[in-house]
Amino acid sequence: MIVLKFGGTSVGSAQRIRSVAHLVSQVPGRKIVVLSAMSGTTDALVHLSDLLTDGKWTEAAEAVELLDRRYKTVIEELFDDEDLKAQARLALRPQFDELRAQTHNESFTKNDEKRILSKGEIMSIQLMLLTLRHYEKVFATHLNSLSFMRINHEGEPEPDYIATHLQPLLSSNPGENTLFLAEGYICVNAFGEIDNLRRGGSDYSATLIGEAADAEEIQIWTDIDGLHNNDPRIVNVTSPVRKLHFSEAAELAHFGAKILHPACIEPARRAGIPIRLLYTLDPEAQGTTISNDTNRDIIKAVSAKDGISIVTISSRPTNVGRPMLGDFLIYIADLLKKHHLKTDYIATMGETFLIALEDSHQIESFVQEAQKETNITLSRNMTIIAIVGDMNWERMGFEARILEALNDVPIRLISYGTSNCSLIIAVSAEDKKRAMIALSDHLFAHINLQSPEIY
Numbered sequence: 001m002i003v004l005k006f007g008g009t010s011v012g013s014a015q016r017i018r019s020v021a022h023l024v025s026q027v028p029g030r031k032i033v034v035l036s037a038m039s040g041t042t043d044a045l046v047h048l049s050d051l052l053t054d055g056k057w058t059e060a061a062e063a064v065e066l067l068d069r070r071y072k073t074v075i076e077e078l079f080d081d082e083d084l085k086a087q088a089r090l091a092l093r094p095q096f097d098e099l100r101a102q103t104h105n106e107s108f109t110k111n112d113e114k115r116i117l118s119k120g121e122i123m124s125i126q127l128m129l130l131t132l133r134h135y136e137k138v139f140a141t142h143l144n145s146l147s148f149m150r151i152n153h154e155g156e157p158e159p160d161y162i163a164t165h166l167q168p169l170l171s172s173n174p175g176e177n178t179l180f181l182a183e184g185y186i187c188v189n190a191f192g193e194i195d196n197l198r199r200g201g202s203d204y205s206a207t208l209i210g211e212a213a214d215a216e217e218i219q220i221w222t223d224i225d226g227l228h229n230n231d232p233r234i235v236n237v238t239s240p241v242r243k244l245h246f247s248e249a250a251e252l253a254h255f256g257a258k259i260l261h262p263a264c265i266e267p268a269r270r271a272g273i274p275i276r277l278l279y280t281l282d283p284e285a286q287g288t289t290i291s292n293d294t295n296r297d298i299i300k301a302v303s304a305k306d307g308i309s310i311v312t313i314s315s316r317p318t319n320v321g322r323p324m325l326g327d328f329l330i331y332i333a334d335l336l337k338k339h340h341l342k343t344d345y346i347a348t349m350g351e352t353f354l355i356a357l358e359d360s361h362q363i364e365s366f367v368q369e370a371q372k373e374t375n376i377t378l379s380r381n382m383t384i385i386a387i388v389g390d391m392n393w394e395r396m397g398f399e400a401r402i403l404e405a406l407n408d409v410p411i412r413l414i415s416y417g418t419s420n421c422s423l424i425i426a427v428s429a430e431d432k433k434r435a436m437i438a439l440s441d442h443l444f445a446h447i448n449l450q451s452p453e454i455y
Helices: 014-025 041-053 057-078 082-102 110-117 119-135 159-171 201-212 246-254 262-271 325-338 363-370 398-405 429-450
Strands: 002-006 031-035 141-143 179-183 186-188 194-196 217-222 243-245 275-279 288-291 299-315 343-349 352-358 374-389 413-416 422-428
Touching: 002 201, 014 057, 014 119, 031 119, 031 201, 041 057, 041 082, 041 110, 041 119, 057 082, 057 119, 082 110, 082 119, 110 119, 110 194, 119 179, 141 159, 159 201, 179 201, 201 217, 201 262, 243 246, 246 262, 246 288, 246 299, 246 374, 262 275, 299 363, 299 398, 299 429, 325 352, 325 363, 343 413, 363 374, 374 429, 398 422, 398 429, 422 429
Parallel strands: 002 031, 002 217, 031 179, 141 179, 217 275, 243 288
Antiparallel strands: 186 194, 275 288, 299 352, 299 374, 343 352, 374 422, 413 422
């Protein structure tokens, strides 16, 4: 059994849908195909939900009709048979009927919003089922993700529940070449209501399904030929990395690598299932393999996470002296929790803490409250850059090469040794591009210019 996940751009047009249908029909053996909504659909549904939340009923109705026209155009381009076009419109009608009904819902709630956001994936599945049957003569089996994908009260997936409810569905279709289709992103919550794994959650769906199905491999198909050693949007010449360890991929994903959803690594790592990042437009391309196997003693890639604020905070002496370090740490942790701030990094030196936070409108209130009891400074508009590879501290030279590359870039934070696979720095957002290019030139130039692929 293998799992193949296709993102929104991979199924973003009639031509792309047909290409994916042909691709998966040629894959031998049992397989589960996980689909995202067509590109642009989730954005349109989010916009619709915003209009309904604001009570803009007329504009919401227009938004539904605009989306309906888009899907009707796709159906016209996708199918060459009038009866099949009618079947496709009929298959999507219940979804659009519910969207239209919501435009009269004056008691619109968050639960209604989540129902709306589920429609894109549901419609992708319906179009793919018909496409496979008509063009590839494959009668795929629909695995309704709402029947086995569940999150708990904290919004976290329940792997045991998923496996218990998915395995019987797979066993009831024992054919050696059975093709299953499942929606990505959507699930039910602990109350049995339609919910989701948040934006980008189709990757997460695929790895959770792979874990539950005891898959041999999980394939994430995208519009780029693997995870590159730097951001192609910033650096002109980059190369795909062929092998990454789970830990290396997790670091890159957490610190900004857009090709992969950060949460999706853990289910595959737990089950020891390799993830392959593959290129929809060139199925023969090697892509990137993420597993427990990796190349040693190599810097692999660089990624960057924007929207970071850095605070330094130290205890303030009182008449009875400074608070105990443990008590001060608890105070900081409680304050971060109170203001719902997400922490990327914490370092301490004596009685001073340096904390890298994801930007939030609550940072100012956090600082204002902390000022009453502490000495605190704030730096905004920062970027964290992660340099990732097999860089165990016992092997010398990696740090020197990285710092040499950045010798004329002001560095606000540098940390090495919190893991064996990354060194992180923080620079101002305006210095990000210069730092990324300098790292690429210094660490990867010989690879990027001499070979189309590395490692």
